[in-house]
Amino acid sequence: xxxxxxxxxxxxxxxxxxxxxxxxxxxxxxxxxxxxxxxxxxxxxxxxxxxxxxxxxxxxxxxxxxxxxxxxxxxxxxxxxxxxxxxxxxxxxxxxxxxxxxxxxxxxxxxxxxxxxxxxxxxxxxxxxxxxxxxxxxxxxxxxxxxxxxxxxxxxxxxxxxxxxxxxxxxxxxxxxxxxxxxxxxxxxxxxxxxxxxxxxxxxxxxxxxxxxxxxxxxxxxxxxxxxxxxxxxxxxxxxxxxxxxxxxxxxxxxxxxxxxxxxxxx
Amino acid sequence: xxxxxxxxxxxxxxxxxxxxxxxxxxxxxxxxxxxxxxxxxxxxxxxxxxxxxxxxxxxxxxxxxxxxxxxxxxxxxxxxxxxxxxxxxxxxxxxxxxxxxxxxxx
Numbered sequence: 001x002x003x004x005x006x007x008x009x010x011x012x013x014x015x016x017x018x019x020x021x022x023x024x025x026x027x028x029x030x031x032x033x034x035x036x037x038x039x040x041x042x043x044x045x046x047x048x049x050x051x052x053x054x055x056x057x058x059x060x061x062x063x064x065x066x067x068x069x070x071x072x073x074x075x076x077x078x079x080x081x082x083x084x085x086x087x088x089x090x091x092x093x094x095x096x097x098x099x100x101x102x103x104x105x106x107x108x109x110x111x112x113x114x115x116x117x118x119x120x121x122x123x124x125x126x127x128x129x130x131x132x133x134x135x136x137x138x139x140x141x142x143x144x145x146x147x148x149x150x151x152x153x154x155x156x157x158x159x160x161x162x163x164x165x166x167x168x169x170x171x172x173x174x175x176x177x178x179x180x181x182x183x184x185x186x187x188x189x190x191x192x193x194x195x196x197x198x199x200x201x202x203x204x205x206x207x208x209x210x211x212x213x214x215x216x217x218x219x220x221x222x223x224x225x226x227x228x229x230x231x232x233x234x235x236x237x238x239x240x241x242x243x244x245x246x247x248x249x250x251x252x253x254x255x256x257x258x259x260x261x262x263x264x265x266x267x
Numbered sequence: 268x269x270x271x272x273x274x275x276x277x278x279x280x281x282x283x284x285x286x287x288x289x290x291x292x293x294x295x296x297x298x299x300x301x302x303x304x305x306x307x308x309x310x311x312x313x314x315x316x317x318x319x320x321x322x323x324x325x326x327x328x329x330x331x332x333x334x335x336x337x338x339x340x341x342x343x344x345x346x347x348x349x350x351x352x353x354x355x356x357x358x359x360x361x362x363x364x365x366x367x368x369x370x371x372x373x
Contacts, residue, residue: 025345026338035345043341051344055351060295061337064288071281125351126344201278 001253005079009086016041016083017142028062030069030191031082034133037142046117046190047133053118054126070195074202078185078192079224079246084138084173085185089224091177099179100226105187106244113193132190137173140166182225186244196243206240206247208233209255219251292337299340299349300357303329333358 016029017039025035028045035043045066052059069077078085092098112132120130133139144163151159176183185192206229209219213234220228229239229251240247252258335343340356343349348360 025342028341043345048341048344051349052340055340055344055349055356057297057340057356059292059337059341060288061292061341064285064290064292067281067288068285071278071285127350198281201274201281203278 001249005248006089008080009083009089012081013083013086016081026061028065029077029081030066030195031077032084032136032138032189032191033082034136034139034142036139040142044138045194046136049117050121050131050133051126053121054124054128054131056122066194067198070198071202073204074199074240074247075192075195075245076202076204076247078189078195079248082185082191084141084189085182085246087141087174088177088182088184091174092181094178096178098181101180101183101186108187109189109193109196112188113190117190134162135166135169137166137170137184140170145170181223182246185246186225192244192246199243199245199247200241202240204240204247205238206245206249206252208236208238209252210257210260211236212257212260214257216256218254218256222250222254224248224250295337296334297337297340297356299333299335299343300352300355301331301333302357302359303331 016031016033017037019039019041023041025040025043027042028048029042030045032046033040033042033044035047043062045062048059048062052062116130116132116135121128124130128134140163144166148159148163148167173184180186210233213230215230215234217230219233219239220226220230223229224246225244227239227242227244229242229245232239232241233251233255239245239251340349343358343360349356349358351357
Protein backbone atom coordinates (compact mmCIF):
# COMPACT_ATOMS: atom_id res chain seq x y z
CA UNK A 1 0.00 0.00 0.00
CA UNK A 2 2.81 2.40 0.93
CA UNK A 3 4.43 1.78 -2.47
CA UNK A 4 1.13 2.44 -4.28
CA UNK A 5 0.57 5.59 -2.26
CA UNK A 6 4.02 6.93 -3.12
CA UNK A 7 3.41 6.06 -6.78
CA UNK A 8 0.02 7.83 -6.79
CA UNK A 9 1.54 10.86 -5.03
CA UNK A 10 4.38 11.00 -7.58
CA UNK A 11 1.99 10.75 -10.53
CA UNK A 12 -0.33 13.35 -8.97
CA UNK A 13 2.61 15.68 -8.39
CA UNK A 14 3.70 15.40 -12.02
CA UNK A 15 0.16 15.75 -13.36
CA UNK A 16 -0.58 18.83 -11.26
CA UNK A 17 2.65 20.60 -12.19
CA UNK A 18 3.39 19.93 -15.85
CA UNK A 19 1.52 22.73 -17.61
CA UNK A 20 3.31 24.36 -20.50
CA UNK A 21 0.69 27.02 -21.17
CA UNK A 22 -2.40 24.81 -21.05
CA UNK A 23 -4.39 25.52 -17.89
CA UNK A 24 -7.74 25.14 -16.18
CA UNK A 25 -7.27 27.72 -13.45
CA UNK A 26 -11.00 28.24 -13.10
CA UNK A 27 -11.10 24.85 -11.35
CA UNK A 28 -9.99 24.54 -7.72
CA UNK A 29 -8.34 21.30 -6.69
CA UNK A 30 -8.39 21.08 -2.89
CA UNK A 31 -4.68 20.52 -2.36
CA UNK A 32 -2.02 23.04 -1.37
CA UNK A 33 -0.48 23.87 -4.75
CA UNK A 34 0.07 27.50 -5.73
CA UNK A 35 -1.83 28.68 -8.80
CA UNK A 36 0.79 31.36 -9.39
CA UNK A 37 3.20 28.59 -10.38
CA UNK A 38 3.65 28.69 -14.16
CA UNK A 39 3.51 24.89 -14.27
CA UNK A 40 0.20 24.57 -12.38
CA UNK A 41 -2.94 23.55 -14.22
CA UNK A 42 -5.43 24.33 -11.47
CA UNK A 43 -6.32 27.04 -8.96
CA UNK A 44 -5.61 26.77 -5.25
CA UNK A 45 -8.87 27.07 -3.28
CA UNK A 46 -7.12 28.96 -0.47
CA UNK A 47 -5.82 31.58 -2.90
CA UNK A 48 -9.25 31.89 -4.53
CA UNK A 49 -11.05 32.17 -1.17
CA UNK A 50 -8.60 34.82 0.06
CA UNK A 51 -8.90 36.85 -3.17
CA UNK A 52 -12.68 36.57 -3.26
CA UNK A 53 -12.87 37.57 0.41
CA UNK A 54 -10.91 40.68 -0.56
CA UNK A 55 -13.31 41.27 -3.46
CA UNK A 56 -16.28 40.84 -1.08
CA UNK A 57 -17.66 38.19 -3.42
CA UNK A 58 -18.74 34.73 -2.26
CA UNK A 59 -16.82 32.18 -4.36
CA UNK A 60 -19.71 29.92 -5.35
CA UNK A 61 -17.77 27.90 -7.92
CA UNK A 62 -14.71 27.32 -5.73
CA UNK A 63 -16.78 26.65 -2.61
CA UNK A 64 -19.00 24.17 -4.48
CA UNK A 65 -15.97 22.35 -5.89
CA UNK A 66 -14.24 22.04 -2.51
CA UNK A 67 -17.47 20.99 -0.78
CA UNK A 68 -18.19 18.37 -3.44
CA UNK A 69 -14.67 16.92 -3.22
CA UNK A 70 -14.86 16.90 0.58
CA UNK A 71 -18.24 15.17 0.70
CA UNK A 72 -17.20 12.56 -1.84
CA UNK A 73 -13.74 11.64 -0.53
CA UNK A 74 -13.11 13.57 2.70
CA UNK A 75 -9.40 14.26 3.16
CA UNK A 76 -8.34 11.52 0.76
CA UNK A 77 -6.73 14.16 -1.48
CA UNK A 78 -4.61 15.34 1.49
CA UNK A 79 -3.23 11.84 1.90
CA UNK A 80 -2.83 10.82 -1.73
CA UNK A 81 -2.57 13.92 -3.94
CA UNK A 82 -1.38 17.01 -2.02
CA UNK A 83 2.21 17.83 -3.07
CA UNK A 84 3.09 19.39 0.30
CA UNK A 85 1.77 16.27 2.05
CA UNK A 86 3.89 14.16 -0.30
CA UNK A 87 6.98 16.22 0.53
CA UNK A 88 6.33 15.78 4.26
CA UNK A 89 5.78 12.02 3.85
CA UNK A 90 9.13 11.72 2.08
CA UNK A 91 10.97 13.81 4.68
CA UNK A 92 9.50 11.83 7.57
CA UNK A 93 11.23 8.73 6.20
CA UNK A 94 14.60 10.22 7.16
CA UNK A 95 15.82 8.11 10.02
CA UNK A 96 16.10 10.28 13.11
CA UNK A 97 14.38 10.72 16.47
CA UNK A 98 10.66 11.46 16.00
CA UNK A 99 8.37 13.58 18.16
CA UNK A 100 4.61 13.81 18.64
CA UNK A 101 2.76 17.10 18.59
CA UNK A 102 0.45 17.94 21.50
CA UNK A 103 -3.19 17.24 20.63
CA UNK A 104 -4.27 20.88 21.10
CA UNK A 105 -2.09 21.96 18.15
CA UNK A 106 -4.64 20.30 15.86
CA UNK A 107 -7.03 23.17 16.63
CA UNK A 108 -4.64 25.91 15.44
CA UNK A 109 -5.50 25.42 11.76
CA UNK A 110 -9.12 26.53 12.25
CA UNK A 111 -8.35 30.10 13.40
CA UNK A 112 -5.63 30.18 10.72
CA UNK A 113 -8.31 29.39 8.11
CA UNK A 114 -10.89 31.82 9.46
CA UNK A 115 -8.48 34.71 10.00
CA UNK A 116 -5.94 34.51 7.18
CA UNK A 117 -8.20 33.19 4.43
CA UNK A 118 -11.55 34.84 5.14
CA UNK A 119 -11.71 37.53 7.86
CA UNK A 120 -8.51 39.54 7.38
CA UNK A 121 -8.54 39.57 3.53
CA UNK A 122 -12.23 40.59 3.78
CA UNK A 123 -11.38 43.43 6.16
CA UNK A 124 -8.12 44.66 4.61
CA UNK A 125 -8.35 43.60 0.94
CA UNK A 126 -6.86 40.75 -1.07
CA UNK A 127 -3.35 42.23 -0.98
CA UNK A 128 -3.21 42.36 2.80
CA UNK A 129 -0.04 41.22 4.51
CA UNK A 130 -2.23 39.02 6.72
CA UNK A 131 -3.39 36.81 3.84
CA UNK A 132 -2.31 33.16 4.07
CA UNK A 133 -0.85 33.39 0.54
CA UNK A 134 1.83 35.74 1.90
CA UNK A 135 3.18 32.95 4.10
CA UNK A 136 2.21 29.84 2.16
CA UNK A 137 5.05 27.30 2.04
CA UNK A 138 3.67 25.85 -1.22
CA UNK A 139 4.05 29.29 -2.82
CA UNK A 140 7.52 29.42 -1.30
CA UNK A 141 8.49 26.19 -3.04
CA UNK A 142 6.73 26.77 -6.36
CA UNK A 143 7.06 30.52 -6.91
CA UNK A 144 9.43 32.26 -4.48
CA UNK A 145 12.28 29.73 -4.60
CA UNK A 146 12.42 29.64 -8.45
CA UNK A 147 12.15 33.46 -8.52
CA UNK A 148 15.03 33.86 -6.07
CA UNK A 149 17.14 31.30 -7.95
CA UNK A 150 16.52 33.02 -11.29
CA UNK A 151 17.22 36.42 -9.68
CA UNK A 152 20.58 35.11 -8.55
CA UNK A 153 21.52 34.61 -12.22
CA UNK A 154 19.98 37.86 -13.50
CA UNK A 155 21.91 41.11 -13.36
CA UNK A 156 19.26 43.62 -12.32
CA UNK A 157 16.64 41.40 -10.68
CA UNK A 158 15.65 42.23 -7.12
CA UNK A 159 14.46 39.77 -4.49
CA UNK A 160 11.57 40.86 -2.31
CA UNK A 161 11.51 40.36 1.43
CA UNK A 162 8.24 38.44 1.06
CA UNK A 163 9.96 35.86 -1.14
CA UNK A 164 12.66 35.37 1.47
CA UNK A 165 10.05 35.10 4.24
CA UNK A 166 8.14 32.43 2.31
CA UNK A 167 11.33 30.49 1.69
CA UNK A 168 12.13 30.75 5.41
CA UNK A 169 8.69 29.36 6.29
CA UNK A 170 9.15 26.60 3.73
CA UNK A 171 12.50 25.73 5.34
CA UNK A 172 10.79 25.56 8.77
CA UNK A 173 8.08 23.25 7.36
CA UNK A 174 10.74 21.05 5.76
CA UNK A 175 12.73 20.76 9.00
CA UNK A 176 9.57 20.11 11.04
CA UNK A 177 8.51 17.38 8.60
CA UNK A 178 11.64 15.39 9.43
CA UNK A 179 10.70 15.22 13.13
CA UNK A 180 6.90 15.49 13.19
CA UNK A 181 4.59 13.35 11.10
CA UNK A 182 2.75 15.74 8.75
CA UNK A 183 3.23 18.58 11.20
CA UNK A 184 2.09 21.28 8.77
CA UNK A 185 -1.08 19.36 7.79
CA UNK A 186 -2.00 18.82 11.44
CA UNK A 187 -1.30 22.29 12.73
CA UNK A 188 -1.52 24.94 10.02
CA UNK A 189 -3.00 23.72 6.74
CA UNK A 190 -6.14 25.75 5.93
CA UNK A 191 -7.27 23.21 3.31
CA UNK A 192 -7.06 20.54 5.99
CA UNK A 193 -9.23 22.76 8.20
CA UNK A 194 -11.76 23.16 5.38
CA UNK A 195 -11.98 19.44 4.66
CA UNK A 196 -11.63 18.10 8.22
CA UNK A 197 -15.32 18.38 9.22
CA UNK A 198 -16.32 16.63 6.00
CA UNK A 199 -14.39 13.51 7.07
CA UNK A 200 -17.31 12.79 9.42
CA UNK A 201 -19.85 12.51 6.62
CA UNK A 202 -17.84 11.73 3.45
CA UNK A 203 -18.96 8.86 1.23
CA UNK A 204 -15.40 7.53 1.11
CA UNK A 205 -14.33 6.07 4.44
CA UNK A 206 -11.78 3.54 5.66
CA UNK A 207 -13.51 0.36 6.73
CA UNK A 208 -12.56 -0.94 10.19
CA UNK A 209 -10.09 -3.69 9.29
CA UNK A 210 -11.31 -6.05 11.99
CA UNK A 211 -14.16 -6.57 14.42
CA UNK A 212 -11.79 -8.37 16.81
CA UNK A 213 -9.26 -5.65 17.64
CA UNK A 214 -6.56 -6.86 20.03
CA UNK A 215 -5.36 -3.32 20.80
CA UNK A 216 -1.85 -4.07 19.58
CA UNK A 217 -1.37 -0.38 18.67
CA UNK A 218 0.20 -1.08 15.27
CA UNK A 219 -2.36 1.17 13.55
CA UNK A 220 -1.59 4.02 15.94
CA UNK A 221 2.10 3.80 15.13
CA UNK A 222 1.46 3.60 11.39
CA UNK A 223 -1.05 6.47 11.35
CA UNK A 224 0.10 9.40 9.21
CA UNK A 225 -1.51 12.00 11.46
CA UNK A 226 -1.54 10.43 14.93
CA UNK A 227 -5.34 10.28 15.24
CA UNK A 228 -5.11 6.97 17.15
CA UNK A 229 -7.34 4.85 14.92
CA UNK A 230 -7.33 1.90 17.36
CA UNK A 231 -10.04 3.46 19.56
CA UNK A 232 -12.39 3.75 16.58
CA UNK A 233 -11.55 0.30 15.26
CA UNK A 234 -12.22 -1.14 18.71
CA UNK A 235 -15.62 0.57 18.72
CA UNK A 236 -16.37 -0.81 15.25
CA UNK A 237 -16.28 2.65 13.65
CA UNK A 238 -14.44 3.78 10.55
CA UNK A 239 -10.98 5.02 11.60
CA UNK A 240 -11.21 7.80 9.00
CA UNK A 241 -14.12 9.47 10.83
CA UNK A 242 -11.64 11.73 12.60
CA UNK A 243 -11.03 15.33 11.62
CA UNK A 244 -7.27 14.97 11.20
CA UNK A 245 -7.29 11.64 9.33
CA UNK A 246 -5.83 11.99 5.81
CA UNK A 247 -7.40 8.69 4.71
CA UNK A 248 -4.09 7.02 3.89
CA UNK A 249 -5.55 3.55 4.69
CA UNK A 250 -2.32 2.60 6.48
CA UNK A 251 -4.22 1.49 9.64
CA UNK A 252 -6.13 -0.98 7.48
CA UNK A 253 -2.95 -2.35 5.94
CA UNK A 254 -0.95 -2.91 9.13
CA UNK A 255 -3.75 -4.52 11.15
CA UNK A 256 -2.59 -8.05 12.08
CA UNK A 257 -6.19 -9.17 12.53
CA UNK A 258 -7.37 -8.19 9.07
CA UNK A 259 -6.60 -11.65 7.69
CA UNK A 260 -7.94 -13.52 10.69
CA UNK A 261 -10.57 -16.19 9.92
CA UNK A 262 -13.86 -14.51 9.16
CA UNK A 263 -12.26 -11.07 8.61
CA UNK A 264 -10.57 -11.65 5.24
CA UNK A 265 -13.92 -12.20 3.51
CA UNK A 266 -15.28 -8.93 4.98
CA UNK A 267 -12.26 -6.96 3.82
CA UNK B 268 -27.69 1.88 11.49
CA UNK B 269 -29.54 5.08 12.37
CA UNK B 270 -26.24 6.99 12.62
CA UNK B 271 -25.27 5.69 9.21
CA UNK B 272 -28.55 6.83 7.73
CA UNK B 273 -28.21 10.29 9.28
CA UNK B 274 -24.65 10.52 7.97
CA UNK B 275 -25.75 9.52 4.49
CA UNK B 276 -28.56 12.06 4.61
CA UNK B 277 -26.17 14.86 5.60
CA UNK B 278 -23.70 13.80 2.90
CA UNK B 279 -26.43 13.73 0.25
CA UNK B 280 -27.67 17.17 1.36
CA UNK B 281 -24.15 18.63 1.24
CA UNK B 282 -23.59 17.03 -2.15
CA UNK B 283 -26.76 18.66 -3.48
CA UNK B 284 -25.70 22.01 -1.94
CA UNK B 285 -22.26 21.69 -3.57
CA UNK B 286 -23.80 20.95 -6.98
CA UNK B 287 -26.19 23.90 -6.56
CA UNK B 288 -23.22 26.17 -5.71
CA UNK B 289 -21.33 24.94 -8.78
CA UNK B 290 -24.37 25.48 -11.03
CA UNK B 291 -25.00 28.96 -9.58
CA UNK B 292 -21.31 29.81 -9.88
CA UNK B 293 -21.24 28.64 -13.49
CA UNK B 294 -24.23 30.83 -14.32
CA UNK B 295 -23.13 33.93 -12.38
CA UNK B 296 -21.40 36.89 -14.01
CA UNK B 297 -19.45 39.78 -12.48
CA UNK B 298 -19.01 43.37 -13.63
CA UNK B 299 -15.32 44.14 -13.78
CA UNK B 300 -13.60 47.36 -14.89
CA UNK B 301 -10.77 46.80 -17.30
CA UNK B 302 -8.20 49.48 -17.98
CA UNK B 303 -7.38 49.10 -21.66
CA UNK B 304 -3.88 50.28 -22.47
CA UNK B 305 -3.62 53.37 -24.66
CA UNK B 306 -3.42 52.83 -28.43
CA UNK B 307 -0.04 51.96 -29.85
CA UNK B 308 -0.26 55.04 -32.11
CA UNK B 309 -0.66 57.30 -29.09
CA UNK B 310 1.99 55.42 -27.12
CA UNK B 311 4.51 55.94 -29.95
CA UNK B 312 4.91 59.58 -29.00
CA UNK B 313 5.69 58.70 -25.43
CA UNK B 314 8.56 56.36 -26.04
CA UNK B 315 11.92 57.61 -24.79
CA UNK B 316 13.41 59.55 -27.66
CA UNK B 317 10.07 59.59 -29.51
CA UNK B 318 8.15 62.64 -30.71
CA UNK B 319 6.89 64.80 -27.88
CA UNK B 320 5.06 68.11 -28.20
CA UNK B 321 5.18 70.73 -25.44
CA UNK B 322 2.42 70.18 -22.90
CA UNK B 323 1.64 66.68 -24.18
CA UNK B 324 0.54 64.27 -21.50
CA UNK B 325 0.23 60.51 -21.49
CA UNK B 326 -3.24 59.56 -22.76
CA UNK B 327 -5.43 58.13 -20.01
CA UNK B 328 -6.24 54.43 -20.26
CA UNK B 329 -9.66 53.59 -21.63
CA UNK B 330 -11.85 52.10 -18.94
CA UNK B 331 -14.12 49.38 -20.22
CA UNK B 332 -16.81 47.65 -18.16
CA UNK B 333 -16.80 43.94 -18.82
CA UNK B 334 -19.19 41.23 -17.74
CA UNK B 335 -17.15 38.14 -16.98
CA UNK B 336 -18.10 34.71 -15.75
CA UNK B 337 -17.18 33.55 -12.25
CA UNK B 338 -14.76 31.05 -13.81
CA UNK B 339 -13.00 33.97 -15.53
CA UNK B 340 -12.91 35.90 -12.25
CA UNK B 341 -11.26 32.89 -10.58
CA UNK B 342 -8.61 32.92 -13.32
CA UNK B 343 -8.14 36.69 -13.09
CA UNK B 344 -7.94 36.56 -9.30
CA UNK B 345 -4.83 34.39 -9.51
CA UNK B 346 -1.65 36.47 -9.15
CA UNK B 347 -3.84 39.21 -7.55
CA UNK B 348 -5.00 40.10 -11.06
CA UNK B 349 -8.22 41.71 -9.82
CA UNK B 350 -8.44 44.37 -7.14
CA UNK B 351 -11.36 45.88 -5.31
CA UNK B 352 -11.41 49.67 -5.64
CA UNK B 353 -14.30 51.20 -3.74
CA UNK B 354 -17.21 48.96 -4.54
CA UNK B 355 -15.91 47.99 -7.99
CA UNK B 356 -13.68 45.20 -9.18
CA UNK B 357 -10.82 46.26 -11.45
CA UNK B 358 -8.78 43.78 -13.44
CA UNK B 359 -5.13 44.50 -14.08
CA UNK B 360 -4.57 41.86 -16.68
CA UNK B 361 -3.54 42.48 -20.23
CA UNK B 362 -6.32 40.48 -21.80
CA UNK B 363 -4.75 40.68 -25.23
CA UNK B 364 -2.41 37.92 -24.04
CA UNK B 365 -3.67 34.36 -24.44
CA UNK B 366 -4.57 32.37 -21.32
CA UNK B 367 -1.55 30.74 -19.78
CA UNK B 368 0.75 33.41 -21.17
CA UNK B 369 -0.35 36.35 -19.06
CA UNK B 370 2.28 38.09 -17.05
CA UNK B 371 1.93 38.23 -13.29
CA UNK B 372 1.11 41.85 -12.34
CA UNK B 373 2.76 41.43 -8.92
